[in-house]
Amino acid sequence: MTRVFDPVLEDLRNTLLRMASRAEAILEKAYRSVAERNSQLAQQVESDDLEIDRLDLEIDDKVLKALALQAPVAGDLREVVAIKMIANDLERIGDLSRNIAKAGVRLSRRARTPIAPGLSRLATDTQKMLRQALDAFSSSDATTAREVLRGDDQIDAEEDAVILAALRELPEHPDTASETIDTIIIAKHLERVGDHATNIAEDVILISEARNVKHAAKLGR
Amino acid sequence: MAMSVEVEGLAEEGLPQQGAASPKMNAVGVNVYYGAVHAVKGVDLAILSDEVTALIGPSGCGKSTLLRCFNRMNDTIDGCRVTGEITLDGEPVLDGEIDPEQLRARVGMVFQKPNPFPKSVYDNVAYGPRIHGLARKGGEMDEIVERSLQRAGLWDEVKDRLKEPGTALSGGQQQRLCIARTIAVDPEVVLMDEPCSALDPIATARIEELIYELRGRYAIAIVTHNMQQAARVSQRTAFFHLGELIEYGLTEEIFTNPKQDRTRDYITGRYG
Amino acid sequence: MSEARSESATRWSSVEMRRRIRRRHLAERRFRLYGVLAIGVAVLTLGGLLASIVSKGHTAFVQTQILLEVTFDPEVLGDLAGLEGEARERALRSADFGALVRQALSLEFPDVTDRRDVRQLQGLVSVGARAVLRERLASEPALLGQTVPVWVPAASEVDMLVKGAISRAVPESERRIGDREIAWLEALERAGRVRSEFNVTFLTTGDSREPELAGIWGAVVGSFLMLVVTLVVSFPLGVLAAVYLEEFATRNRWNDLIEVNINNLAAVPSIVFGLLGLAVFLNVMNLPRSAPLVGGLTLALMTLPTIIIAGRSAIQAVPPSIREAAQGVGASPLQVVAHHVLPLALPGILTGTIIGMARALGETAPLLMIGMVAFVVDVPGGLRDAATALPVQIFLWADSPERGFVEKVSGAILVLLAFLLVMNAGAIVLRQKFEKRW
Numbered sequence: 001m002t003r004v005f006d007p008v009l010e011d012l013r014n015t016l017l018r019m020a021s022r023a024e025a026i027l028e029k030a031y032r033s034v035a036e037r038n039s040q041l042a043q044q045v046e047s048d049d050l051e052i053d054r055l056d057l058e059i060d061d062k063v064l065k066a067l068a069l070q071a072p073v074a075g076d077l078r079e080v081v082a083i084k085m086i087a088n089d090l091e092r093i094g095d096l097s098r099n100i101a102k103a104g105v106r107l108s109r110r111a112r113t114p115i116a117p118g119l120s121r122l123a124t125d126t127q128k129m130l131r132q133a134l135d136a137f138s139s140s141d142a143t144t145a146r147e148v149l150r151g152d153d154q155i156d157a158e159e160d161a162v163i164l165a166a167l168r169e170l171p172e173h174p175d176t177a178s179e180t181i182d183t184i185i186i187a188k189h190l191e192r193v194g195d196h197a198t199n200i201a202e203d204v205i206l207i208s209e210a211r212n213v214k215h216a217a218k219l220g221r
Numbered sequence: 222m223a224m225s226v227e228v229e230g231l232a233e234e235g236l237p238q239q240g241a242a243s244p245k246m247n248a249v250g251v252n253v254y255y256g257a258v259h260a261v262k263g264v265d266l267a268i269l270s271d272e273v274t275a276l277i278g279p280s281g282c283g284k285s286t287l288l289r290c291f292n293r294m295n296d297t298i299d300g301c302r303v304t305g306e307i308t309l310d311g312e313p314v315l316d317g318e319i320d321p322e323q324l325r326a327r328v329g330m331v332f333q334k335p336n337p338f339p340k341s342v343y344d345n346v347a348y349g350p351r352i353h354g355l356a357r358k359g360g361e362m363d364e365i366v367e368r369s370l371q372r373a374g375l376w377d378e379v380k381d382r383l384k385e386p387g388t389a390l391s392g393g394q395q396q397r398l399c400i401a402r403t404i405a406v407d408p409e410v411v412l413m414d415e416p417c418s419a420l421d422p423i424a425t426a427r428i429e430e431l432i433y434e435l436r437g438r439y440a441i442a443i444v445t446h447n448m449q450q451a452a453r454v455s456q457r458t459a460f461f462h463l464g465e466l467i468e469y470g471l472t473e474e475i476f477t478n479p480k481q482d483r484t485r486d487y488i489t490g491r492y493g
Numbered sequence: 494m495s496e497a498r499s500e501s502a503t504r505w506s507s508v509e510m511r512r513r514i515r516r517r518h519l520a521e522r523r524f525r526l527y528g529v530l531a532i533g534v535a536v537l538t539l540g541g542l543l544a545s546i547v548s549k550g551h552t553a554f555v556q557t558q559i560l561l562e563v564t565f566d567p568e569v570l571g572d573l574a575g576l577e578g579e580a581r582e583r584a585l586r587s588a589d590f591g592a593l594v595r596q597a598l599s600l601e602f603p604d605v606t607d608r609r610d611v612r613q614l615q616g617l618v619s620v621g622a623r624a625v626l627r628e629r630l631a632s633e634p635a636l637l638g639q640t641v642p643v644w645v646p647a648a649s650e651v652d653m654l655v656k657g658a659i660s661r662a663v664p665e666s667e668r669r670i671g672d673r674e675i676a677w678l679e680a681l682e683r684a685g686r687v688r689s690e691f692n693v694t695f696l697t698t699g700d701s702r703e704p705e706l707a708g709i710w711g712a713v714v715g716s717f718l719m720l721v722v723t724l725v726v727s728f729p730l731g732v733l734a735a736v737y738l739e740e741f742a743t744r745n746r747w748n749d750l751i752e753v754n755i756n757n758l759a760a761v762p763s764i765v766f767g768l769l770g771l772a773v774f775l776n777v778m779n780l781p782r783s784a785p786l787v788g789g790l791t792l793a794l795m796t797l798p799t800i801i802i803a804g805r806s807a808i809q810a811v812p813p814s815i816r817e818a819a820q821g822v823g824a825s826p827l828q829v830v831a832h833h834v835l836p837l838a839l840p841g842i843l844t845g846t847i848i849g850m851a852r853a854l855g856e857t858a859p860l861l862m863i864g865m866v867a868f869v870v871d872v873p874g875g876l877r878d879a880a881t882a883l884p885v886q887i888f889l890w891a892d893s894p895e896r897g898f899v900e901k902v903s904g905a906i907l908v909l910l911a912f913l914l915v916m917n918a919g920a921i922v923l924r925q926k927f928e929k930r931w
Contacts, residue, residue: 003426003430004429004430004433004453004454005453064477065473065477068452068473068476068477069452069453069472069473069476070452070453071449071452071453292821294817294820294821297816297817297820299743299744322823322824322825323823324823325820325821325822325823326822326823329821329822330821331821332814332817332818332821334814336812336814336815336817336818337818338815338818338819338833339815339837348819348822348824348832349822349823352822352823352824352828352832353823399818402818402822403821403822406822406823
């Protein structure tokens, strides 16, 4: 006989996984729209984000019901709460992707200038980080999650490099100022996506090890 | 905070769609008096097929009394008077043509303290079908007994002990035996009066799983003083207080956003 | 915090506490001693009673017999050789077997010639010897004309003398049996012609005027038939009444009145039931006097309240959860009672019935009122034949002047106790069979 709660938890996980795959897709599409200067893709990102928002509401509803009706404890409780937190991060990633796409639209209206090389590397690494974090969640793998946490520093470094390079560009090429600014904006957004991926990894560790490793660096844990 | 939002394309399992079929049993304006004491005051309550309806509320609020009206068990209590209307598939139950003994076969009851007969396991389950003449040939009774014990989740544990007395089983097993006994007469409704309150947590969990499985077959009404249990197993919940029905609705709404203050106070534990 | 506790804390090891404990232990020991003493007194009394009865009654099971050389002289008895069937029976009955006894005794003591002495000599042998000889000839017709040794019962006084009830040391004027008879008896004893045998007569025949021939069987059969009637009448009525009063009757003032009356009836002196039986069964219904039917009916009236009360108590003891469970499955009130309540109440009902039956077995007063005090010799064949009952028989024998009946009284009491034991044992077996755990 199965517990009454198991199908509820399974359904919640599946909903989150659906949201996760959409978040990955939207991030990839958003950067591609920038790289290819494709405004059509950028518009698709707009509606994709709505779908992510809808899934976020669905998870809100389901989490509330699960807590109210099933009163889960121990690992079940951590998982339900963590799913809500991950959903928050995924929703933010959706919003950030949308903003990246908007920047892409602006860029596409300008003359073609080459993409800063650091930026594509940043984008690739960020997507890899997100994928790793989501893989860690679906297999409850704390080891992979810790790798994600370690990778955050590299993302930060790459973002710093892009911004520094862009800031050096600015006084020398004032006519491409808005492109440069958009580059900086996109870099910052990508770095934020990386932070959210880090959050997701921390939630995975919470679920599988019952350990809260958030703000470790700042709090010296 | 109200989070029961209409989400496209999602029909929750087990909930009746908009405009569900008419209720299996319906109580309208039911009052119950014990002598001069007015125990149940003007209650309207529906029990739907394929669903579990939970009746919750503090002690002495009349939920058990109301439950016992549905199968006329209150008839057996001296000085108890029931007014109002109760129907089963639309037929009146209280003053109508339905024979009380047949009614109790169609509307079965499981009691708080497991009460198997001091007979063998087999005879416990076979008693109901026997007195109602449900088994025509010899082998039929064996089938009925096995089927009922299977549905009650007890068959594997007792199939080699059918001749042993029912009272020799553990508490949880005895309660499942009582459930098997109740469903042996193929009822349409099963009433449960705090069926788990005398059992330990593991036995309780097994009974809850059983209820979850049985709801596809019978309309179930369960009185419980354990709110979490009501939240776990039921689709609809009715909250009672001092003999009145305060709130009745979908379980998920009652437990996430109750509309009445008294309901909210009780559920959150602010009510003593 | 800890200071507050030690201020008001109970000092469990203080001197007063220890004294209290000691006193309490002593009180418990004393109480237990009282219990043991009470049991001891009860056991001693019971044991003493039993010992007294056994010592007085065990001789009733022994009969003194005298060996006579009997010649079945056809000249005295008549020509029986050619006769058969009814004619033979009539001839046997009218034949003078007493003469044979006299002849045999004269043979033993040829020098006793005086008529008075002869009569005294005859008095050594019971009048029942004739019946013994008659039966012997009836079963062995070939004995006609033969001389055979036959053991015959001795007269009551001889019986008492042999058993020591009459002392040989006491002077003759204070004895029922004379010196000469004792001398003859001693002669017979020396010749080995006196023996003490198990008294089958006591257990197989009815009452008699002669103590040595008196038996308990008539009373046993009478009591048995009476108890059958009592059981058949009072058990169903009692159980049904108990069931009705407990399960079906509404709680109103009339029923409360009935309940009080039934409880009181159980305490009514039994002789009142005898008066009732006399008035209703004998005077109004004209049933035969002294019959087991009437005795049984009267005792049934007496036993009914006991069974009803025990039945109600047993039915009340059945837990209501069983009833609810049965009702919940759709059993009608009758089915609940028949399938669940009665089987569980049966041990208690049987206990009440045993108590009632035991009381009925031992009651004398009501039976005296309905006339079972007659001297009844025959063993009753049916419910309407005249009969007597064990306690009445004991009463009648106790009332008799003959010395020989004293041992019979105690013997009969032992039979009564045995009867009770068998009844109780049977009831316990039945109870065990129906005992169910719940």
